[in-house]
Amino acid sequence: MAIEATDITKHFGDFKALDGVSVNVPNGSLTALLGPSGSGKSTLLRVIAGLEEPDGGTVRFGGRDVTHVSAQNRGVGFVFQHYAAFKHMTVRDNIAFGLKIRKQPKDKIKARVDELLGLVHLTGWADRYPAQLSGGQRQRMALARALAVEPEVLLLDEPFGALDTRVREELREWLRRLHEEVHVTTIFVTHDQQEAMEVAEQIVVVNDGRIEQAGSPADVYEKPATPFVMEFVGPVTRVGERVVRPHDLDIVQDAEPGALEAMVQRVVYLGFEVRVELVPTDGPPVSVQLTRTEADALELAEGDIVWVRDGRVPARA
Amino acid sequence: MKGLRFAALGYLAAILVAPVGLIFYRTFERGIGAAWESVTTPEAQHAFWLTLVMVVIAVPLNTVFGVATAMLLERREFRGKAVLNSIIDLPFAISPVVVGLALILVYGRTGWFGDWFAENGIRIIFSTPGMVLATIFVCLPFVVREVQPVLREIGTEQEEAARTLGATPAQTFWRITLPAIRWGVGYGVVLSTARALGEFGAVAVVSGRISGVTETATLRVQERFEAFDPVGAYSASVVLALMGMAVLLFMNLLERRRRRMAA
Numbered sequence: 001m002a003i004e005a006t007d008i009t010k011h012f013g014d015f016k017a018l019d020g021v022s023v024n025v026p027n028g029s030l031t032a033l034l035g036p037s038g039s040g041k042s043t044l045l046r047v048i049a050g051l052e053e054p055d056g057g058t059v060r061f062g063g064r065d066v067t068h069v070s071a072q073n074r075g076v077g078f079v080f081q082h083y084a085a086f087k088h089m090t091v092r093d094n095i096a097f098g099l100k101i102r103k104q105p106k107d108k109i110k111a112r113v114d115e116l117l118g119l120v121h122l123t124g125w126a127d128r129y130p131a132q133l134s135g136g137q138r139q140r141m142a143l144a145r146a147l148a149v150e151p152e153v154l155l156l157d158e159p160f161g162a163l164d165t166r167v168r169e170e171l172r173e174w175l176r177r178l179h180e181e182v183h184v185t186t187i188f189v190t191h192d193q194q195e196a197m198e199v200a201e202q203i204v205v206v207n208d209g210r211i212e213q214a215g216s217p218a219d220v221y222e223k224p225a226t227p228f229v230m231e232f233v234g235p236v237t238r239v240g241e242r243v244v245r246p247h248d249l250d251i252v253q254d255a256e257p258g259a260l261e262a263m264v265q266r267v268v269y270l271g272f273e274v275r276v277e278l279v280p281t282d283g284p285p286v287s288v289q290l291t292r293t294e295a296d297a298l299e300l301a302e303g304d305i306v307w308v309r310d311g312r313v314p315a316r317a
Numbered sequence: 318m319k320g321l322r323f324a325a326l327g328y329l330a331a332i333l334v335a336p337v338g339l340i341f342y343r344t345f346e347r348g349i350g351a352a353w354e355s356v357t358t359p360e361a362q363h364a365f366w367l368t369l370v371m372v373v374i375a376v377p378l379n380t381v382f383g384v385a386t387a388m389l390l391e392r393r394e395f396r397g398k399a400v401l402n403s404i405i406d407l408p409f410a411i412s413p414v415v416v417g418l419a420l421i422l423v424y425g426r427t428g429w430f431g432d433w434f435a436e437n438g439i440r441i442i443f444s445t446p447g448m449v450l451a452t453i454f455v456c457l458p459f460v461v462r463e464v465q466p467v468l469r470e471i472g473t474e475q476e477e478a479a480r481t482l483g484a485t486p487a488q489t490f491w492r493i494t495l496p497a498i499r500w501g502v503g504y505g506v507v508l509s510t511a512r513a514l515g516e517f518g519a520v521a522v523v524s525g526r527i528s529g530v531t532e533t534a535t536l537r538v539q540e541r542f543e544a545f546d547p548v549g550a551y552s553a554s555v556v557l558a559l560m561g562m563a564v565l566l567f568m569n570l571l572e573r574r575r576r577r578m579a580a
Contacts, residue, residue, distance in 0.1 A: 051477050071480045078481040084474035088496040097492075098482035142478075149482060 001062040001152040001185050002027040003048060008057035010043055017043040018054070019209040025187055025202070027062070030179045032196035033189045035206035036232070041189045042157055044206065048187065049155050050074040061153065074153075077146030077184070081158040083138040085130035091141050092117070092126040098149035116144040119178075136167040140174075147182070156188035160195065172199050193233045197221065205229050237287040239308060246289035250311040251276060251298055259307035262286060264300050276300060278308060337558060344551040352552040355541075360529040361553060364537035368557075370445065371520070371533060372513045375452040379509050383460025384502060388494070390461075391468040392476075408457045416454050417522025420447060443525035448533065451519035456512045460505030467501035468494075500575045507568040514560050534560075 003025040010018040017040045025031045033041040046052040048059055050071035058067045066074055086094050095116055099109045117123045120140035130138055139159060146154060159175075160168040176199050179186055190196050196203050197217045205212040205220060205228075212232075213225040224230035230243055237246045239260055252259060262278035265285070274295035276288045286308055290298075300306070344352045355361065389395075390402055408416065422428050424441040434441060441447045475497065479489040495502075517535040524531040528540060534557050541549035 049481060051481070071477070072483055072485060074481070075483075076481055078478065080474050080478060082474060084478040086475055086478075086493060097479065097484075101483045101488060145478075145482070 002060075003153060003185060003187070004058075004060040004063075005044065005048060006058050006060070008044065008047055008054045008059070010040075010047060010052060010054050016209050018047070020057070021206070021209065021211055022057075023204055023211065023214065025185060028183045028185055029201050030176070030186045030199065031188075031202040031204060032200035033187060033204050033206055034193060034196040034233070035191065037191055039206045040209040041191075041206040045155050045157055045187060045189050048153075049076050049078050051078070075149075075151055076153040076155055077149070077151035079139070079142050079146050079154070079156040079159050081161045083130070083135075083142045083162075085133075085138050085142060087130050090127050090129055091122055091133070094130065094141055095144045095148050097145060102149065112148060116148055119147075120144040134167075135163045136171060139163065139171065143175075143178075147184075151184065154184045154186040156186070158189050158191070161190070161192075168195075175199060197233075203233075205232060207232070235287070235289070238284050239286055239310070240283055242310075244310060246275065246287045247273075248310060248312050249286070249288040250309050251278075251288055251290065251294075251300070252307050252309060253298065255307055256309055259309040260286070262306060262308050264302055264304045264306060266302065267295065267300050278306070280308070340551055340554050340558070343547065344555045347548065351548050352555070355546070355549045355552045356556055360532070361537060361549075363529050364532045364534045364553070365556060367445070367448075367532065368514060368534040368560075371449060371452045371516070372510055374449050375456055375513050376506060376509045378453055379456050380460050380502065380506055382457070383505055383509075384464055384495075384498070386461045387464035387468055387498075388490075391465055392473070405458050405461050408455050413451075413455055413516065413518030413520075414522055416519040417451055420450055420454070420519070420523050424450070442523050443527075443531060445531065447523040448520045448531065451523050452513050452516055455516050455519050456509040459508040459512065460502065463505035463508065464498050464501040467498045471497045500571065503571045504568065507564055507571065511561055511564045514557065514564070 003023070005021065005023045008018050008021045009016070019040075021040070021044055023033075023044070033044060035041040043052060047054045050059075050066070050069060054067070058065055060066065061074070071078075086097065089097070092113055095113045096109050099112060104112075113126075114123075117126055120143060122137060122140060122144070125133065125137065125141075130141065133141065139162075143156075143159075156175075160171050163171065172195060175186075175188075188199070200217060202214065203217055203220045204214040207228050213220055213229045215223075220229060220233050224233065227243065230236060235246050236243050237249070238244075239249065255261070260280050260283070262280040264276060265279050266277040268275040268277070269292070272292055274290045274292055276290060276295070278286045278288065280286060288308060298306075356365075386401075386405065390398065411419075421442050423430070424434070424447060425431060426435065426442070428442075439446075441450070471494075475493050476489050479493045480486075484492065515535060516533075517539070520533055521536055521539075524533070524536060526532055526536055526540065528537075532540060534553055538550050538553045538557065541547075541553060
């Protein structure tokens with residue numbers, strides 16, 4: 001189901017959390033709300049879920065105005081950063097909760113819960129309590145619980161934020177595959193640009209209660225609409241007045257018009273990539289990202305004087 | 318460390334163990350027969366019965382009120398919230414005797430509703446309803462104050478999750494919130510019960526202290542003492558102490574069970 005949020009405003013006391021935000025999420029898509037903490041991204045998600053009432057604006061699901069429909073009747077699946085597991089219930093009862101509320105027949109509930117337990121790889125854990133599960137397992141349980149009632153919209157609030165790196169990567173991969181299987185319209189909130197790039201089909205960059213840019217990961221990365229997006233979605237470095245990505249820069253041994261003279265301060269090997277930190281004769285330090293092959297060919301050593309140029313612009317003859 | 322331990326134990330012995338132990342000793346000094354006889358007279362039985370009535374009415378009422386108030390204070394924003402929050406502690410701050418007098422002012426014969434009560438033949442003061450009111454008043458804060466921090470600690474996420482899964486506010490309360498706060502409610506009930514059993518001052522003022530009619534167990538202890546019947550006073554005290562100990566034992570079991578569940 002397509003989601004349209006239009007002109008949403010929301011205050012908490014004097015604090016303006018959302019300042020006329022509009023977002024369109026196409027039916028069946030996987031969208032990331034990306035922004036720093038306090039940017040309003042979680043508030044926007046909660047407004048879409050019906051957990052917060054906006055001061056102004058409308059929320060539509062598939063064209064239907066749901067702005068004043070309670071969370072209870074909105075039919076969204078919601079996943080919280082800290083799992084919100086029902087601690088006094090077993091994994092099975094957690095997942096069955098929404099189905100029991102809907103008074104489904106017992107055998108049907110059991111069949112559906114068994115299916116979901118398989119989907120989230122928790123089949124052997126049905127009779128455990130949340131306290132006996134790891135963070136990753138708890139979050140998978142929370143996902144199964146949200147999916148049990150077959151919501152048309154799945155909303156995830158920093159779903160992997162409380163997990164360690166390895167589990168986080170596993171779950172990202174898993175969420176993407178799940179989305180390919182289930183095709184429920186999904187929005188997830190994250191402050192991690194890499195996570196947004198890796199998982200989402202569409203990224204909405206939120207800052208200071210406003211939308212900075214919405215587009216595909218490639219668009220947001222390659223054609224940032226604002227300086228904020230440029231800096232937030234990837235590494236940046238300053239060359240004179242311009243802000244560029246370190247991998248868009250080249251190092252050459254000889255002086256060139258438009259190139260910046262600089263001294264190599266440090267060469268850092270990061271596996272396949274090499275980061276070269278330089279101090280120009282004039283201006284702030286510059287960071288350049290090269291492939292290992294490029295770096296080896298240049299035979300850079302600390303103290304070398306080289307020239308830095310923008311690799312996207314072909315060198316003049 | 319050793320010195321500190323002796324100081325603590327010595328303090329407890331002087332303040333707690335010696336007086337309570339002596340009560341037990343004095344009660345059975347002249348044999349168990351005299352003590353038994355004294356606590357099984359019709360007046361004594363009525364006194365214990367009346368104390369139980371106080372507990373059975375006041376504690377459930379305070380539990381319902383306490384949970385509702387704690388929910389209100391922790392889950393809603395409204396004007397006057399800070400005022401309500403501080404009023405809850407009033408029964409801790411006001412002497413029970415003053416509570417009793419205040420109740421007489423409102424519900425007594427010359428009070429606000431005195432005429433109306435008199436016309437309809439309802440008696441509040443110097444009767445059971447007034448004593449129940451007094452007991453409710455002095456026990457008011459326990460459940461609220463035990464449940465509030467638990468509500469704060471569990472946060473709102475589980476309740477929000479239940480709502481997004483289609484639960485009504487009532488379903489959310491019964492299936493999610495109440496099971497999550499049950500230990501807090503349990504402690505509140507235990508403390509309220511202990512307080513209701515032992516209440517003296519407020520009940521004394523509003524009861525009129527008619528032996529066999531409006532005399533609770535604590536009032537009977539005082540009445541026997543003043544009537545130069547030490548065995549009567551001591552034996553009634555022992556029964557009260559045993560009731561209190563049973564309540565504390567229950568609390569201990571509750572705590573042990575909670576620890577096991579948390580593990």
